[in-house]
Amino acid sequence: MENFGKAYKLCSRKTIDRLFKEGKQLRAFPLTVYYLETEFVEKVPFQVVLSAPKRLYKHAHDRNYVKRLMKEVLRREKQPLEDLLNESGKQLALFIIYANKEILTYPELEKCVRKLVVKLLTELKNEG
Numbered sequence: 001m002e003n004f005g006k007a008y009k010l011c012s013r014k015t016i017d018r019l020f021k022e023g024k025q026l027r028a029f030p031l032t033v034y035y036l037e038t039e040f041v042e043k044v045p046f047q048v049v050l051s052a053p054k055r056l057y058k059h060a061h062d063r064n065y066v067k068r069l070m071k072e073v074l075r076r077e078k079q080p081l082e083d084l085l086n087e088s089g090k091q092l093a094l095f096i097i098y099a100n101k102e103i104l105t106y107p108e109l110e111k112c113v114r115k116l117v118v119k120l121l122t123e124l125k126n127e128g
Helices: 013-022 060-077 079-088 106-127
Strands: 024-028 031-037 046-051 092-098
Touching: 013 031, 013 092, 024 106, 031 106, 046 060, 046 079, 060 079, 060 092, 060 106, 079 106
Parallel strands: 046 092
Antiparallel strands: 024 031, 031 092
């Protein structure tokens, strides 16, 4: 099922701080993801924060558009990641940063997110 509700949103400030201190990082231009295995109250395989930096996008409508686009692409590409995490019983905290001055089109961003998910899956499989 391709839903991406409120339960998938990472809100815990403590978890976000831990994510940057203890988490690992992967890049698939123009995306950078920080990830950390953790436990949530919600029964979701992962929770995510999507970010488009203010220094790259001065206008809020541009930042919101980029985040909305990333959320939609992630909603459609999350199934392999969910399957792996459900299989292993893990939960991940993710922080995805979009770092490109140009706003990519939906198909271009879809390729980038797909590449990022594949990298993340291989890292998780290698970790055990």
